[in-house]
Amino acid sequence: MMQPTSADSKPGVSNLSRRPRILIVDDDPLIQDSLVRLIKAQDYEAVAAGNGRQALDAVDRMQFDVILLDLNMPGIGGVDVLAELSKRGVATPVIVVSGDNAIDSAVIALRQGAADFIRKPYKPEELLKRIGNTISNQQLERENSLIQQRLQQSEKWHRFLVNTSPDFIYTLDGEGRFTFVNDRVESLLGFTRSELVGCHFSEIIFEEDLFRAEHVFNERRADARASRNVELRLKCKDGQQRPRVMNGRYRTVEVTATGMYEFPETRFENRFVGTYGVVKDISDRKQAEETVHYQTFHDLLTGLPNRAKFRDHLGRALVYGKRKQQALSVMILDLDNFRVVNDSLGHGVGDELLIHIATRLRQCLADDDILARLGGDEFAVLLPDTTSRLEATVVGHKLIEALNSPLRIKGHDLYVTASIGASFAPEDGAVADTLIRQTEIAMYQAKSQGGCRIQHWQPAMQEAFSGRIQMESDLRRALANDEFVLFYQPQVDTMTGAIKGFEALIRWWHPERGIVLPDAFIPLAEETGVVVPMGEWILRQAAAQQAFWRKSGLPPVRISVNISPRQLETADFVGSVLRALEANQLEPGALELEITENVLMRDVESNAAKLTQLAEAGVCLAVDDFGTGYSSLKYLSRFPIHTLKIDRAFVKDSQLDGMSIANAIVGMARNLNLNVIAEGVESAAQLERLRILQCSEVQGYLFGMPMPAQDATRLLQEQAGVSEDVAKAG
Template sequence: RLKCNNGGGIERTFSNTLMTISLNAIGMHIPDHEVKRHEFFGTYGVARDITDRKRAEEVISYQAYHDILTDLPNRMLFKDRLGLAVIQAKRKLTELAVMFVDLDRFKLVNDTLGHVKGDELLQQVALRLKDCLRRGDTLARQGGDEFTIVLPELRDRQDAKAIADKFLESLHQPFDLDGHEVHISASIGIAIYPGDGETIDELLRHADIAMYQVKALGKNGHSFYHNSMLDVSHQKIALEQSLRKALEQNELEMYYQPQVDVATGRIIGAEGLMRWNHPQRGLLSAGEFLPFAEDNGLMLPISDWMLGALCRDLLLWNAAGGENIRLSLNLSPQYLDRGDFFEKMRGALTRYGISPAQIEVEITENICIRNPQYAIDQLNKLCQLGVSVAIDDFGTGYSSLSYLHRFPIHTIKIDQSFVKEIHDEQGHYPVILAIISIARGLGLHLVAEGVETDVQARYLQANGCTTMQGYFYHRPISLPNFINVLQLERGDQLEPPRPHALHAVPHHMTAIQA
């Protein structure tokens, strides 16, 4: 404050402006005649207006603790507030909840509509989640499509459940992204202090584990943490570590499920299915370990191994008389996305001297979503090489029928979930009939998967599907057993044909006995 002290009783009027200044000053004194004392005269100095600098520092400080995109607290500020909440809960002997929220299908929005629309979606999600919270709750963005929440002073677990339900309900309504209507959901894991952990890291880790439990059970829900989940999590880590060793120690093996032409009862193809000879757990199917491989970057080396193993096995089965039997191999979308896949395939076929016409690559409909044009280019290269392409699990994915025109498809495989519904030979199963009609109209080869009963086989044959695979004919079998089946079939070629192909039981029995 500057005070006018010139006396005279004259009122002075000043123009006042609030600002932040930096002042360097020194006092001024006038000595008396005898220089015994100095009379203070005033202050001399330089004042600098640093208002803009201070504002910039405040912005920097704010951004250091907040997410720029959503304006929510970031991971650092969240941990600070969670730490304070834990201290308060410990002092008051109350509970608090930590939630870990992961958006379902967000990656699909990013891949199809682009990152700009993905960012808009995150902003809208943040607003909806904030509207569901109580005063004193903290919502933060961990990064990507992950959010965390701390709910202090819980009365009981029902409070946390009620808020989680509100989250799911709020996300159920569609999001509008400049005319694009988008539907998403969320998987929510919940950990309660102090029962599920007494430290920040424990609570976050356990809420994260509970969230992944929801993901594994189908997404779009919430789950409270339980100690048994930690055991499952440790099992997954152990499985990943042993899967890496499995490649080095040659524990993987290809099994083959024959595809039968019901008109002749003979094997015309086989699908290659991966198995793991686990040293402790025994024989594991692909569904028990390939999801871990996809999540942990092991799908590419495993696919490389599969390509070599299939080619080596083909040499042996061709020597047993299977030159006219086509091999179907399942192709991971991650493997197709690699630009060197085609060269690896061509190189392997050339190195082992295998005809490309004997190979059929199976893709799922969902492969069309990731990068349709790139997938089309890769598959066209395979077709030019002489390899055919099949759509596996047809009718269960997201793609439209237009992809059947755009993609170089030769075969449609009817998914076993549709075949399983056939319980009456005289019944009406419109989805099956529609798929058969599509294949016939487009001139595509048709294979039914998961055929397990005589009724299913008769219905499919009566309506135009003549190639089938499933337990009714053969289970997946190892290469030596598959070669035995081929050799027995070659020995049967001189016998007169059976009256009905569907009674070709010896194939089924031989496979099981082998």
């Protein structure tokens, strides 16, 4: 009875990825059992059949790699099985294992198609050797048959398939000389087919790749171990430039090759006849990969290493320095006033400025020093072999001085300064990320001290920086937790003393610090971008307060709201103002926007367009701190201005210069039919001088400090004679 010893599979093409499967046909159960154990010990699959009928049934159901067949069996004998297999076209090799000593039996078996004959008794190792050889021969015959089928195709069909291939296809003889190349070789390397046939393959291999090519181009293996997708470089003819080549001397390719063999009549040995290979041009892919790699580790604007590449350089330098006991310095440089240039003259000018700055910085450094752009206007420098902090300080001052002279960009003479932080390794640390973080903290410290200086890392800076980080976190939380509140400072008619409006000023009720004035958090809010949602909140809150006063029957007064630079830059700035008014059913003139001269001048075209759109809707515009910035009528005439606010510096200055400037501003405003508000009025003498100048409105501590909404409501109530219930409700 047939005894399958492994999972059955359906008949069909032999699966080369599975273990070889052997069919054992013998009517002796003891021989069957011993053969099964012997076969399985070699990691083969074994299936046993007790007679010829079972053997033929097994062949119908599954694919075998070798059949071990006994000739002398009852019923359908071994010779009959051979005849039936031949009749059915079964090509599985058969090894006859028989105890019949007659030579005729062996001859008959071989004539019937047996692949081999071995007599009982036999040595197990001899049988295994025969099985192994048979399996190998079968595989080689299968591969050779496939090659022969391809070679036997019609010449026309062969030329079409091979010569129109996008890949370079070749065959080599046993000595490594080309016996065939397709037409693709000419467009790839510049050689004609006749120039290469007969040449050794090494003549087209790039010199540095010869050793690897010896094991690839003339591959002798024909199994799964054969070379696949091995990268090499092939020489172009005479080094000439081929189409789309990265380097005119060579093309980068991937080679897949397999050995070709023919089988002698003895069937026990095979002979290597050459190599068949396919060469795929990957030059464009390699160029793309190199481009991606470059872009991953370099700043595309300046061509300098980026943050990731700088971190890699620093890590390697730290390892080398530790081994050689050498110190190194890290510096991070941030431009102090780059954003003003970028915002006022546009990103195109800003980008060109960065390129010129990178060139100047590079000229200050030695060849071994590393300069990188970390992002924005932030650069990093690695000095790989420094002996002291003083050496880094000297280099830092050279970098600062290199920026002292103006840079001529698109008709503008631009002046920039830099703040530099520095760290010294291994004293300040021996981990790349730690050094970079500490150096950035030192740079922020230099910037906080006024910029245009170098500051070395000190451990005490960590606490200050942590405080800055905590402040930023608190700011973001404050928006969500409604910790901000608006105070209001009255703006008074100079002649009558009547309240004409209020300036809305933000305060922060910090849960731990108490009241925090804007000077302590607005710069950080501006830097981090928190000022944008904060500014939108101020607009909504001021509009809501105005609506409350209107509904309470109080006399109409304007509320002035300060607009930050980043808020004005947003694409939705106009929409945010109009939405705040519409949500509270207010006419546009209920709010006045205060913007400083310098902010207006940052991007004249864009700012003028936005503010004109608001003015056409009815929103008023006040220029804050007038007289401290451009004070250019040419530029200011482009904006729909309603009010000029005289800076407190001119109000406090009782000398002739200060009064002259204030007088000029008032006169100019009168001629342009603009309202004028003087800020910082703290004494009766200052008020009297402004009255003499006919300044229309004043604002300052003389008339009241910034106050909560309830107190502002009370002032309006007193002015209008409205019940105090209104004040309490405010």
